[in-house]
Amino acid sequence: MNDVSVLSEVVATLPVAEVAQRLNQPVSRVHQLVRDGQLLSFRRDGEVVVPADFLDEDDAVVKGLSGTITVLRDGGYSDSDILRWLFTEDDSLPGTPVASLRAGRHREVKRRAQAMAF
Structure with a gap:
C-alpha cells in the first residue's frame, strides 16, 4: 500500500470494498x-483504494496486469513506481501502459516492462 501522492487525483479509484x-x-x-x-x-484520503482502470468492463482484473506487475517487481521496482509507470503517458504505445492493457495490448506493455526491469 502506498501514500496519497502516488497518483494524480484525476485517476479514478475504487474503495477495496467496491472492488470486492x-x-x-x-x-x-x-x-x-x-x-x-x-x-x-x-491510500487516498485515508482509504485503501485500487485504480478503477485495473478492472475491465466485465468486472474482472484487466488481462496482463498481474504479469506486468510481476515483471516490474522482479526487476526491483516498488509498487509506487509501478503505479506511476502504469499511469504515465508513453508515446511509443501510445497512451498509458494501463490504457494499452485495457485495449488488449498486454504483450506490448509486458515487453516494455521487461526492457525497463532488466
Missing part, C-alpha cells in the same frame, strides 16, 4: 490479490 463487490469476492480476497501482485492499492 465487483469481483464477487470477499474483501480479504482483494487484499490477498494485492499481496500476490495481481492488483495494486494505495
